[in-house]
Amino acid sequence: MPLHPHTRSSDTRRRWLLWATAVALLPAAAPAPGKAVTPAARVPWLRVRFPRRGGRRLLRGRLQAPAHSVRDYVIQGRAGQSLDVELETLSPGASFKVLGPQQKDALFMSEFSALPLWQGQLPADGDYRVRVSLNAVQRARGESMDFILRLALRAA
Numbered sequence: 001m002p003l004h005p006h007t008r009s010s011d012t013r014r015r016w017l018l019w020a021t022a023v024a025l026l027p028a029a030a031p032a033p034g035k036a037v038t039p040a041a042r043v044p045w046l047r048v049r050f051p052r053r054g055g056r057r058l059l060r061g062r063l064q065a066p067a068h069s070v071r072d073y074v075i076q077g078r079a080g081q082s083l084d085v086e087l088e089t090l091s092p093g094a095s096f097k098v099l100g101p102q103q104k105d106a107l108f109m110s111e112f113s114a115l116p117l118w119q120g121q122l123p124a125d126g127d128y129r130v131r132v133s134l135n136a137v138q139r140a141r142g143e144s145m146d147f148i149l150r151l152a153l154r155a156a
Helices: 005-025 136-141
Strands: 045-048 054-064 070-077 082-089 095-099 106-109 117-121 126-133 144-154
Touching: 045 054, 054 070, 054 126, 070 144, 082 095, 082 126, 095 117, 106 117, 126 144
Parallel strands: 045 070
Antiparallel strands: 054 144, 070 126, 082 117, 082 144, 095 106, 095 126
């Protein structure tokens, strides 16, 4: 016997309300008084230095879920410089994104690309972050990932 359409709708609403209530009851992590916590503040990072005119760097790393499932590589860039980023790994769910100096918008997100490769011109002076991460499924399974990150910074 098929379910009445209103029954199905109320079951969905009931599940949604239970989920929303459970999330609302979770303890919130509050920052220490007087200190604002930004998402980037919780991500481990490494500054990658280049000569003034640019250069290439090859970085090897390992991510291990759940505690170490994301890592930032910070590059100081100038407007007009070109940045090349390539992520090499055997893990199918690995991804990276390139964040601009304000970290509000991603210049590139590899999960929406067929190749783990980005080449672009930097729009402004400042610190750019290349964030390498495991996907949600890998984090939930506690998986690890070895990777090689190739970075190239060229003068304008």
